[in-house]
Amino acid sequence: HAGVLISPSILNADLGDLKGTLARIATADTAHIDVMDGHFVPNLTLGAPVVQWIQRYTTIPLDVHLMIEDPDRWAPAYAELGAWSVTFHMEAATSPLSVARTLRSLGARAGVALKPATPVETVIDLLEYFDQVLVMTVEPGFGGQQYIEAGTTRKLERLRERASEQGLDDLVLQVDGGVTRHTAAIAVSAGADSLVAGSSVFRSADPAAAIAGLREVAES
Ligand code: DX5
Numbered sequence: 001h002a003g004v005l006i007s008p009s010i011l012n013a014d015l016g017d018l019k020g021t022l023a024r025i026a027t028a029d030t031a032h033i034d035v036m037d038g039h040f041v042p043n044l045t046l047g048a049p050v051v052q053w054i055q056r057y058t059t060i061p062l063d064v065h066l067m068i069e070d071p072d073r074w075a076p077a078y079a080e081l082g083a084w085s086v087t088f089h090m091e092a093a094t095s096p097l098s099v100a101r102t103l104r105s106l107g108a109r110a111g112v113a114l115k116p117a118t119p120v121e122t123v124i125d126l127l128e129y130f131d132q133v134l135v136m137t138v139e140p141g142f143g144g145q146q147y148i149e150a151g152t153t154r155k156l157e158r159l160r161e162r163a164s165e166q167g168l169d170d171l172v173l174q175v176d177g178g179v180t181r182h183t184a185a186i187a188v189s190a191g192a193d194s195l196v197a198g199s200s201v202f203r204s205a206d207p208a209a210a211i212a213g214l215r216e217v218a219e220s
């Protein structure tokens with residue numbers, strides 16, 4: 001795929017006004033939807049019924065990030081409702097490869113996420129099963145945290161290197177957490193080509209300008 005994808009996270013946007021929130025990020029490539037279950041992470045957000053409304057309210061492809069236990073059971077529903085990509089956590093899955101296969105068979109891109117302390121070795125030999133690897137750059141659960149550079153830069157470099165050795169040119173490497181113009185540049189130079197940004201987009205007075213700013217950094 002061409003260029004770096006900008007995927008604003010609506011986690012800290014006005015969720016009482018989903019239509020308005022989605023309209024404010026109309027220039028984004030994908031919309032990042034954080035699903036949390038209060039077990040895998042100490043926060044609870046929304047699930048499939050709300051994602052289905054989001055899907056009806058926008059034409060932006062949905063990039064669903066599942067921070068939940070038992071994705072083996074719950075992930076397929078998000079592919080069935082039409083999400084563009086569904087990313088589950090390696091730490092939470094019982095049979096990650098079969099989840100990935102199911103997601104693909106339902107027409108979604110299969111994504112796998114790693115928490116900051118999860119070694120890249122858990123996924124490095126399995127890249128052909130996935131369409132996206134999400135390298136978390138904060139501990140999952142909340143927006144507004146600081147980007148963790150230690151470890152994540154090296155993870156991205158190793159993933160990018162292996163993906164190109166294997167000719168997996170379509171594999172998306174995503175970062176999520178603390179992404180600003182400054183940290184976006186660090187992530188992109190390490191090999192990231194999808195940037196999730198919550199607070200830096202929605203705490204800005206002009207979300208469209210914040211998206212354009214990230215795009216500018218990513219493409220320079
Ligand atoms: C955190 C979520 C992120 C979050 C990012 O667990 O997965 O998507 O919304 O928010 P910022 O950009 O504020 O770190």
Ligand code: ZN
Binds near residue numbers: 009033034065176196
């Ligand atoms: Zn996320």
